[in-house]
Amino acid sequence: MTIEAPPGDAVPTARVARLRVSNYRSLSDDVTVEFGDFTAFVGPNGSGKSNVLDVFRFLREALTFGLEPAISKRLGINRLRRVAPTKPRAIKIRIDLQAPDWDASYELQINAAKGASYRVENESLHAFLADGSQLSLVVDRGTVKAAPAGLAPLGSPTELVLPTLAGDPQIRPIVEALRSVRVHGIFPRELAQPQPVGVAPPLDDSGSNWCAVLRTLNDAALSDLQLGLERVTGDITGIRVDSAGGYYTAEFEHRIRNTTRWFSAGQESDGTLRLAGILTALLQSPAPPLLGIEEPELTINPGLLPLLYDYLRATSHKCQVAITTHSPDLLDLLDMDDVRVVERRDGATHVGLVAEHQRTIVKDSLLSAGSILRSGGFHTPGGEQNLLDLFDEDGPQ
Numbered sequence: 493m494t495i496e497a498p499p500g501d502a503v504p505t506a507r508v509a510r511l512r513v514s515n516y517r518s519l520s521d522d523v524t525v526e527f528g529d530f531t532a533f534v535g536p537n538g539s540g541k542s543n544v545l546d547v548f549r550f551l552r553e554a555l556t557f558g559l560e561p562a563i564s565k566r567l568g569i570n571r572l573r574r575v576a577p578t579k580p581r582a583i584k585i586r587i588d589l590q591a592p593d594w595d596a597s598y599e600l601q602i603n604a605a606k607g608a609s610y611r612v613e614n615e616s617l618h619a620f621l622a623d624g625s626q627l628s629l630v631v632d633r634g635t636v637k638a639a640p641a642g643l644a645p646l647g648s649p650t651e652l653v654l655p656t657l658a659g660d661p662q663i664r665p666i667v668e669a670l671r672s673v674r675v676h677g678i679f680p681r682e683l684a685q686p687q688p689v690g691v692a693p694p695l696d697d698s699g700s701n702w703c704a705v706l707r708t709l710n711d712a713a714l715s716d717l718q719l720g721l722e723r724v725t726g727d728i729t730g731i732r733v734d735s736a737g738g739y740y741t742a743e744f745e746h747r748i749r750n751t752t753r754w755f756s757a758g759q760e761s762d763g764t765l766r767l768a769g770i771l772t773a774l775l776q777s778p779a780p781p782l783l784g785i786e787e788p789e790l791t792i793n794p795g796l797l798p799l800l801y802d803y804l805r806a807t808s809h810k811c812q813v814a815i816t817t818h819s820p821d822l823l824d825l826l827d828m829d830d831v832r833v834v835e836r837r838d839g840a841t842h843v844g845l846v847a848e849h850q851r852t853i854v855k856d857s858l859l860s861a862g863s864i865l866r867s868g869g870f871h872t873p874g875g876e877q878n879l880l881d882l883f884d885e886d887g888p889q
Contacts, residue, residue, distance in 0.1 A: 510524065510588040512524045512587075513586070514583065517546070521840075529812055532815050533815070534823060536836075542677075542786055544843060554652060559651050586599040600615045615653055629657065643660060673784075677786040682699045694776055724793075767796070797822045819862075828851050832845065
């Protein structure tokens with residue numbers, strides 16, 4: 493099974509090369525994550541996997557709707573900033589992007605202010621263009637220290653400056669790349685309910701505008717979606733969107749003996765709906781630069797995870813894909829180079845590659861990745877060991 497972008501579809505050219513973040517929710521100082529075509533975050537409940545992906549969601553909301561709504565949605569700066577026993581710490585976020593025509597690094601630092609408020613301490617953009625020129629934006633405590641030639645933005649201690657420059661043709665692609673990253677936690681309940689007419693793509697985080705996105709899928713994407721659902725249920729032969737009374741409702745066609753019948757989304761199982769929502773996210777057009785899916789295995793039969801992985805991997809050829817997962821069955825399908833281990837130590841989240849000893853165990857087929865996850869989990873170099881690390885190939889250490 494392959495998923496290819498049909499002619500005319502906009503395939504994103506920008507890629508997330510690296511994320512560096514400090515003190516965002518549970519994330520420790522200087523957490524650095526390298527992103528490839530496919531990246532999977534693995535770790536125990538409460539380790540902070542979702543917080544890594546939420547950095548992208550937060551930045552997208554701050555650049556699109558404003559910093560204040562993005563912080564308020566997360567219950568204020570004091571809930572957003574990592575709790576630490578020492579001096580209060582600033583939230584630092586840096587994203588390195590790469591594109592054929594430019595490379596860019598965007599960075600900001602936010603801290604608490606009096607009265608449960610916040611302040612933007614620093615904001616900067618450094619971009620290197622294909623023609624050899626450079627763009628720089630530097631804002632220090634609300635004062636613009638440097639700006640691209642011909643632009644004179646006003647600084648602010650409580651808002652970001654970069655969105656005000658999005659009209660510039662050289663800066664627009666960078667801003668749009670940051671605004672276009674999507675992170676989805678698909679909820680079947682959202683897909684089962686009638687959804688208001690008038691909402692527009694792209695697919696939102698929970699899938700509450702799923703029907704509107706379904707209506708925009710081209711023939712090739714819709715065929716891929718129907719094929720996936722048929723392989724899951726054995727009898728779904730079609731999917732469509734109906735509208736009545738100002739609401740959209742998704743309907744599924746089932747083959748029953750020698751006839752077919754249409755059923756509303758509310759009559760389908762959670763597993764069928766969630767898979768339909770995830771596949772829609774993967775097939776939507778235009779594809780985002782990076783697409784995050786939180787715990788794609790939830791409510792889905794383990795036997796169907798190879799099918800889901802086929803879609804995830806195929807989508808990673810046209811845009812970057814990042815997932816969080818607890819599934820040993822899904823982990824068995826992954827390349828260890830794509831896995832990032834998320835650990836919580838001393839109350840703070842750390843992210844790193846799989847420890848070399850555990851990579852060797854999987855490489856030499858001594859144990860599967862899923863077996864390691866079931867037997868205590870993965871750790872980073874220098875991280876907390878589990879029972880398997882007390883043994884080597886010759887027996888107990």
